[in-house]
Amino acid sequence: MPIVRALALVAGVIAIVPSAIVPSASAQSFPSRPVTFVVPFAPGGSTDTVARIVAQAASGPLGVPTVVENRTGGAGVVGWSAVARANPDGQTLLTLEMSYTIAAGLIPTLPFDAKKGFVQVTTAVENPHVMVVNPNLPAKTVAELIALLKANPGKYFFGSGGNGTNTHMGGELFKSLAGVDLVHVPYRGAGAVLQDLVAGQVQVLVTSLPTALPLIQSGQLRPLMVAGATRSPVLPDVPSAPEAGLPGMVMTFWVGFAAPAGTPAPIVERLNKDILAGLALPETRKRLAELGMDPVGNTPAQAQALIDSEIARWSAIAKAADIKMQ
Incomplete structure (x- = not known):
C-alpha cells in the first residue's frame, strides 16, 4: 500500500475513534487480560519471529497469555498508528525496529509524533x-x-x-x-x-x-x-x-518494544522487568542465538536514547542521499 493511501486510511480510522479514552489500568491490576504485541509487518520476517519468541517468553513472568497481532500496511505506518492511538494501559505493545527510525525522518505527515508518540519499554535484541x-x-x-x-x-x-x-x-x-x-x-x-x-x-x-x-x-x-x-x-x-x-x-538491526504515550511508569517498569526475565531464559537465548540475534534487554531510558540517535543518524543519511518515501 503506498504511503499516501496508508496515511489517508489511518486518518480515516482515527477520525471515527471515540475521543474519550478508557481510563488506564493501575499498576496493581496490570495485566488484567492477555497482552498484545503488535507487529507492523507480515508474519515470517525477522521482526515477527523475534516478537513471537519474546512474547512467548514474557508470558510466564507476566502471568497472562500473550498474543502477536500483525497489523500490516503503509510500510509500517498502519501498525505504528494503531498502537499510538491504543489505550495506554500496557495491554498493547508495539514491536519496533530500525525502519521506524528511518521513516521518522522521511515521512513528515506521520499521524503521531515519532519521538513522543510512544514510551519505550526495552530494546530486546540486536544483531x-x-x-x-x-x-x-x-x-x-x-x-x-x-x-x-x-x-x-x-x-x-x-x-x-x-x-x-x-x-x-x-x-x-x-x-x-x-x-x-x-x-x-x-x-x-x-x-x-x-x-x-x-x-x-x-x-x-x-x-x-x-x-x-x-x-x-x-x-x-x-x-x-x-x-x-x-x-x-x-x-x-x-x-x-x-x-x-x-x-x-557499523549498522545494527534491532528489535524493541514500546507502549502508547501516557502509559503509567509503574506499568512500563513491570513490562520491562517481565520482558527481561523472559529474555534471560536459557531456551529464549538459545532460540535467538540460532537466528544470530543477541539479547539486549536494556532500560526504557536506554531504549529511548537508541531511538533518538537512530532517528538522527538515518535522517542525516537520507538527506545527504536525497531519499524520499514514495
Missing part, C-alpha cells in the same frame, strides 16, 4: 547487518568490491526491499563511505530482492544477518563483511566493518 554479494561477482573482499565498483561506475546494482528500508539505507551508507557509484534497485520486500540477488540480477545487498544467513550457509550468497564492530559468532570467518576498512559501516 549486525551483513553485506552479501552474488557468488559470481569477481570480488571476494570489500576492498576488491570497492576497486571493482570504482573501475566500473554505474554498472553494478544493489538491491533493497524498497525505498527507505534498512536495506536501502545500508546500501546508501556503503556508497557514501566507499565513494562508489552503485545503482539502487528497489523491490517489494526482502524475498524478491534475495531471489534476484541469487539469480545475479543485482549484485550487492546489505541486510540483517538472520535474513541472509540461510542463503550464506547454503553457499548461494557470499558474505564480504559483517556490519558490526566485531565479528559474528555465526560467521566467525567474515571480517567486521573495522577489519574491512569501513568502521563507519
